[in-house]
Amino acid sequence: MKNLFKPEMLKVLVGALTFLLILKLLWFVVQIVWLSPLDIDQEEDQSSKALYYRVKLTPNNIAAPQKVTKPVKKITGSIKEIKLLAIYNASDISVVTVEYKSKSKVLGTGDVINGFTLEGAGSNFAMFSKDDRNYKVMLAKNGKASSNTSSIREVPTPKRQNTEKKVLGEVTNEGGARIIDRSLLEHYADNMEDIYKNIGIAEIKDGKDLKGFKINFVRKDSPFAKLGIRRNDVIKSINGQEIKSYNAAFGVYKNIKNVDNLSLVIMRGKEEMELEYEIN
Amino acid sequence: MQMVKKSALIFLAVWFGVLLFMPKAELYYTLEKTLAEQDIKLNEKSIDEGLFSLTLKDVTVYVKGIALANIEELDFFTVLFYSSLDLVNLQVDEALHAKVPALTKEADFTHSIIAPFTVSIDANGTFGMVEGEMNIMDKAVHIDFDKVGDISMIQPYLKKGEKGWFYEKSF
Numbered sequence: 001m002k003n004l005f006k007p008e009m010l011k012v013l014v015g016a017l018t019f020l021l022i023l024k025l026l027w028f029v030v031q032i033v034w035l036s037p038l039d040i041d042q043e044e045d046q047s048s049k050a051l052y053y054r055v056k057l058t059p060n061n062i063a064a065p066q067k068v069t070k071p072v073k074k075i076t077g078s079i080k081e082i083k084l085l086a087i088y089n090a091s092d093i094s095v096v097t098v099e100y101k102s103k104s105k106v107l108g109t110g111d112v113i114n115g116f117t118l119e120g121a122g123s124n125f126a127m128f129s130k131d132d133r134n135y136k137v138m139l140a141k142n143g144k145a146s147s148n149t150s151s152i153r154e155v156p157t158p159k160r161q162n163t164e165k166k167v168l169g170e171v172t173n174e175g176g177a178r179i180i181d182r183s184l185l186e187h188y189a190d191n192m193e194d195i196y197k198n199i200g201i202a203e204i205k206d207g208k209d210l211k212g213f214k215i216n217f218v219r220k221d222s223p224f225a226k227l228g229i230r231r232n233d234v235i236k237s238i239n240g241q242e243i244k245s246y247n248a249a250f251g252v253y254k255n256i257k258n259v260d261n262l263s264l265v266i267m268r269g270k271e272e273m274e275l276e277y278e279i280n
Numbered sequence: 281m282q283m284v285k286k287s288a289l290i291f292l293a294v295w296f297g298v299l300l301f302m303p304k305a306e307l308y309y310t311l312e313k314t315l316a317e318q319d320i321k322l323n324e325k326s327i328d329e330g331l332f333s334l335t336l337k338d339v340t341v342y343v344k345g346i347a348l349a350n351i352e353e354l355d356f357f358t359v360l361f362y363s364s365l366d367l368v369n370l371q372v373d374e375a376l377h378a379k380v381p382a383l384t385k386e387a388d389f390t391h392s393i394i395a396p397f398t399v400s401i402d403a404n405g406t407f408g409m410v411e412g413e414m415n416i417m418d419k420a421v422h423i424d425f426d427k428v429g430d431i432s433m434i435q436p437y438l439k440k441g442e443k444g445w446f447y448e449k450s451f
Contacts, residue, residue: 016293023297035306036313042321042342190378246344254375 077114079128079135087121087139094121099140112170171226171277178277180262184223185279189257198222204234212236212244227264228275234267295360304334308356319344324354333357348373361393370405379433381407406430412447423447 031037083099094109096118107118116128116135124139169181188195200216215233218225235243238252239259262277305327312322325338334356341349352369370384384405391399397417403410407430412423425431425445431438438445 019293020297020301023294024301027298027301027303031303031306034310035303036309037306039309039327040312040316040321041323042340042345042347192379247346250346250375254373 077116079114079116079130079137081114082116082128082137084126084137084139087123087126089121089123094118094126096121096126098126098137171223173226178227178275180223180227180277180279182279186257189253192253195224199224199229201235210245213249227277229264229266230268232268236265236267236272237263238265239263299332299359304329304356308334308336332359346373348376363391365389377433381405381430381434407434410447418450420450421448 081100084096085099085104086097088095095106097104097106098113099105100113105113107113109118109120111118116130119127119129119134121127126137126139128135128137169184169187171181171184172179198219199222200218202214202216203210204212204214213235215229215231215235217231218229237243238249239262241248241252243249243252260279262279264275264277266273266275308327315322321342322336323340323342324336326336328335328337336354337352339351339354340347341351349370349372351367351371353367355364355366355368357364357366365388367384367387370387372380372382374382382405384403384407386405387401387403389399389401397415399414399416401410401412401414401421401423404427407428408425409427409429410423410425412421414421423446424443425438425447428445431445434447435445438447440446
C-alpha cells in the first residue's frame with residue numbers, strides 16, 4: 001500500500017489515466033467528425049398495399065361451382081389450320097415453313113404453333129405433338145395440305161436432338177381475350193434475366209424518391225409485346241398491387257406463378273388503361 | 281532492458297486503449313451509411329458491443345428495399361493485427377434459390393497482419409464446403425470447393441480444375 005502512494009507510482013497512474021483519457025477524447029473526436037451516430041434501417045414499405053384483393057367468395061365446405069369455360073378462351077386449335085409449305089432437314093434440327101391463319105411462319109424443332117409442338121420432319125411430312133398425341137402433316141401440294149391425326153402412339157416420334165431447349169408457351173389472343181400460357185409465365189418466373197432481354201424497365205424518380213416504373217423498350221415479337229404493353233407506358237399496378245417500389249414489384253414477381261389471371265393498370269400518355277389476361 | 285519493457289508497456293496500453301474506446305457501434309453505423317448509398321440496408325434486431333467484438337443478431341439484408349437475405353448472427357472481431365467477420369445461417373429469399381445457394385450455414389472472413397493483402401474465406405452450406413482467399417493487391421478472388429453440395433445454380437460461374445470445382449474472379 002505504501003508503494004502505491006509513492007510519488008513515482010502516482011505519477012505513473014496519473015500518466016496512464018491521462019493517456020487513456022486522451023485516447024477516449026481522440027475516439028470521441030473521430031466519432032463526432034467522421035462516424036455516423038445513427039443506425040440506418042430500412043423502413044417498412046407503405047406503398048406496397050394492394051389496391052384491392054382477389055378473394056374466393058365460395059365457402060370451403062361448398063363445392064365450387066363448375067367453371068364455365070368460354071369456348072373462345074380455350075385453345076382448341078386444330079392441326080388442320082397448319083399448312084406445311086416447305087421442309088429443311090439438317091442432321092441436328094428440322095426446320096419447316098408453315099402457313100397458319102394466312103401467315104407464313106418458320107419453325108424449328110421444339111417450336112410451338114397453335115398449341116402443337118414441332119417434333120421433327122421427314123422428306124414430305126412434319127410431325128407435331130400435342131397432349132401426348134402425334135400429328136403428321138403432309139407437305140402441301142398445290143396449296144392443299146393433308147394431316148393424319150390417327151393412332152398417335154403408332155406413329156414413331158423422332159428423337160429431339162436438343163433436349164435442353166426450353167419450349168415456351170405463347171401469349172394468344174382468343175376472341176379478344178389475351179391468354180398467357182402458364183409455362184411461359186413459369187419460365188419468366190424462374191429466369192429473371194430473360195425478362196430483361198425482352199423488356200426494359202426504368203425507374204421514375206422525383207429527386208431521390210422512387211415514384212414508379214416505366215417501360216423503356218419492348219422487344220418486337222416478344223411475349224411482352226403480345227401483352228399489348230408499349231414503350232413509355234407507366235406501370236401503375238399489377239393485380240391490384242400498386243407498383244411504386246422495388247419491394248412491391250418483387251412481391252408480385254415472387255407470387256406470379258400462383259396467379260390465375262393478371263390485371264395490369266398502365267398509364268399511356270394521359271390515359272389510364274387496364275389490361276386483363278387469363279393464364280392457362 | 282528497462283527501455284524495452286517501458287516501450288512494450290506503452291504499446292500494450294495504446295493497443296488496449298484503442299480497442300477499449302473504439303466506438304464499434306458507430307463504426308458499424310458508418311458502414312451501414314456507406315452501404316445505404318448503394319441501396320443496401322441492414323436491419324438488425326440487436327447490436328451487442330464487446331471488448332473486441334460487435335455482434336449483430338437477426339440481420340435482414342435489403343437491396344433496393346427488397347428483403348433478400350437474413351443472417352442469424354453476424355460477428356465482427358478485431359484485435360487490430362487479426363480481424364474476422366463471421367456469419368451464421370445466411371438464408372436467401374426463396375425467389376433467388378434458382379440463382380444462389382439457399383443456405384450458408386457458416387462463413388468466416390479473416391484478415392491477419394502476417395498476410396496484410398489477403399482475406400481468407402471459409403464457408404459451408406448447401407453448396408458444400410469452400411475455402412479460398414481474396415487478394416487485395418492482385419484484385420482477385422479464388423475459392424476452392426472442398427466438398428461439393430448443390431451447386432447447380434452457380435455452376436455456370438465455376439471452373440473445374442484438377443482438384444475439383446473452383447471460382448475465380450478479378451475485380
